[in-house]
Amino acid sequence: MKKLLAVTACPTGIAHTYMAAESLAKAARERDIEIKVETRGAVGVENGLTAQEIAEAHAIIVAADTDVDEERFAGKPVVRVPVAQGIKIPGELITRALNLEASNGTAPARAEEVIGGGKQQNMFYKHLMNGVSNMLPLVIAGGLIIAFSFLFAFTKGGVDQVEGSFGAALSTIGGASMGLMVIILSGFISFSIAGKPGLAPGLVGGVLAKDMGAGFIGGIIAGFIAGYVAHWLIKNIKMPKNFEGLKPILIVPVLSVLIIGLLMVYVIGEPIQWILAQLTAWLTNMGAGNAVLLGAILGAMMALDMGGPFNKTAYTFAVGLLGASIFTPMAAVMAAGMTPPLGIWLATLIAKNRFTKEERQAGKVASVLGLSFITEGAIPFGAADPIRIIPSFMVGSAVAGGLSMLFGCGLHAPHGGIFVLLIPNAIDNLGYYVLSIAIGTIVTALMVLLLKRKATA
Amino acid sequence: MNIRELLSMDSIFLPSNATTREEAIQQMAEGMHAAGAVTDTSAFVQAVTAREQQSSTGIGFGVAIPHGKSAGVARAVLAFSRFEQPLEWESLDDQPAVMAFMIGVPEANTGNEHLQILVALSRKLIHDEFRAELLNAGSKQDIIDILSRHIG
Numbered sequence: 001m002k003k004l005l006a007v008t009a010c011p012t013g014i015a016h017t018y019m020a021a022e023s024l025a026k027a028a029r030e031r032d033i034e035i036k037v038e039t040r041g042a043v044g045v046e047n048g049l050t051a052q053e054i055a056e057a058h059a060i061i062v063a064a065d066t067d068v069d070e071e072r073f074a075g076k077p078v079v080r081v082p083v084a085q086g087i088k089i090p091g092e093l094i095t096r097a098l099n100l101e102a103s104n105g106t107a108p109a110r111a112e113e114v115i116g117g118g119k120q121q122n123m124f125y126k127h128l129m130n131g132v133s134n135m136l137p138l139v140i141a142g143g144l145i146i147a148f149s150f151l152f153a154f155t156k157g158g159v160d161q162v163e164g165s166f167g168a169a170l171s172t173i174g175g176a177s178m179g180l181m182v183i184i185l186s187g188f189i190s191f192s193i194a195g196k197p198g199l200a201p202g203l204v205g206g207v208l209a210k211d212m213g214a215g216f217i218g219g220i221i222a223g224f225i226a227g228y229v230a231h232w233l234i235k236n237i238k239m240p241k242n243f244e245g246l247k248p249i250l251i252v253p254v255l256s257v258l259i260i261g262l263l264m265v266y267v268i269g270e271p272i273q274w275i276l277a278q279l280t281a282w283l284t285n286m287g288a289g290n291a292v293l294l295g296a297i298l299g300a301m302m303a304l305d306m307g308g309p310f311n312k313t314a315y316t317f318a319v320g321l322l323g324a325s326i327f328t329p330m331a332a333v334m335a336a337g338m339t340p341p342l343g344i345w346l347a348t349l350i351a352k353n354r355f356t357k358e359e360r361q362a363g364k365v366a367s368v369l370g371l372s373f374i375t376e377g378a379i380p381f382g383a384a385d386p387i388r389i390i391p392s393f394m395v396g397s398a399v400a401g402g403l404s405m406l407f408g409c410g411l412h413a414p415h416g417g418i419f420v421l422l423i424p425n426a427i428d429n430l431g432y433y434v435l436s437i438a439i440g441t442i443v444t445a446l447m448v449l450l451l452k453r454k455a456t457a
Numbered sequence: 458m459n460i461r462e463l464l465s466m467d468s469i470f471l472p473s474n475a476t477t478r479e480e481a482i483q484q485m486a487e488g489m490h491a492a493g494a495v496t497d498t499s500a501f502v503q504a505v506t507a508r509e510q511q512s513s514t515g516i517g518f519g520v521a522i523p524h525g526k527s528a529g530v531a532r533a534v535l536a537f538s539r540f541e542q543p544l545e546w547e548s549l550d551d552q553p554a555v556m557a558f559m560i561g562v563p564e565a566n567t568g569n570e571h572l573q574i575l576v577a578l579s580r581k582l583i584h585d586e587f588r589a590e591l592l593n594a595g596s597k598q599d600i601i602d603i604l605s606r607h608i609g
Contacts, residue, residue: 011511012508012524012526014524014560014562014572014575014576014579015514015516015522015524015560015575015579016514016516016579017579018576018579018580019516019579019580019582019583021580022579022580022581022583022584023583026583026584041572041576042562042572042576043572043573043576065512084512084516084549087516087517087549087583088517088549088550
């Protein structure tokens, strides 16, 4: 049965709030509908709605002339009317709320489908999906524009943009869009948790995560910390009545940004720098050893955080070796960076019913980004369900990287994706290289389908 | 605290001969003053009128609930009127008001016990049976009894 929630509030908080609440409850009883009504009146918040109830509700009726902390309902279908309407037409409001078919495209509905179960629609995924869905347009726009820019570079027979050219402009534009990705992810996770006060610390945390190379995983961590810090500050800071106005405009913004900033710099940033140094040293030692294993490890690193510290380390390592005329790790890294978006695209093609319409669309774009070696195209999928999707990507990328090394494929340019395949002599063992990427793509897709099925069962 | 402490014989008008909303508010405020709950009648009437202008308190079903918070109110107080002639009150359902409860609350926050009673009254007014009893009440004492029975 559909459960409804309602909130009523009015400026004086003595009469209308409670009349509207009673009217709604009465109308619901007459219709045999389950409803819980929170009242925000002169005696404070009574019968408060819990996060759990909000998550489970079909829709929420807000009959209020004052603020009722609506950020709580982000992504839920809401019928919003003045408090008087709650008294006057309660039955109609209930009908309207029931007819709001979780008006799709809303964040929680989507999160529900992503995790496949439909039952465990918890707050964690709601916040995560709020970040991911706001980030998605930036990834798509930025990725496609960068991919498009490659066309201009390669028609001139090179892999680098000519400075001041149209291609370089496209590359800058695409880069700007991609550069906002981690920031928006973090900002909107935080926004989902704490409402408007969460946005500032979330965005700042996201910039710091981006600048320190912490990638999208760093962005997710920053967003959650920022959101809960802001939330905690709002709930727990008590101000003398005369200074109450300073809380939202001064105290909470300054403290929340400062706290997330210090945490990012000292608690998150330092370990990341340390990990990067250790990884680079380790890879350098590995370089002389088993080539296939090195390829597999580089591949897994590329997919682990798609633009984060592991990915960057693997990439930088391979680019560094180009200078020493060692071309095979570069090939392994690019192959492994192409398979996550290509694999998820293939998965959306094979098992349409396990993805939402929006995800299937995003899958098509991911194919183009994958071909262009823009690994970030797979981030929206990875970020939406990291536990199941990231390991799938890592396995597929490890296979692609290992095979590329096994076949002795070499790549002479540091980027370019499919475009570089068209340049004569840019790749050693071209046929086997394409095969490595294809196998990696198929393995990625199969892994995704395997893990997602387990999740639904 | 119970509703008897909020309502006195002086603040019940059965029937009220008021012909306009303003007159009804003024009359009930004076009743509250007579009962000793309102110290500054004009300040309180001003608060109630300001609230009416913000949006009418005619909630429909023939009921209006003018109310105000003012320093002119010494203690929480309730007044009741049943009108000889239904009054235009710009109600939500465009029907004239047949009866009105007027609520006075002091400016300073003096605990919320009395608020709980007013809240209970607001909730009750939604129910037809309760309103029907008030419409049929024959005396001031009946009104007090009905309210005590339903609200406590």
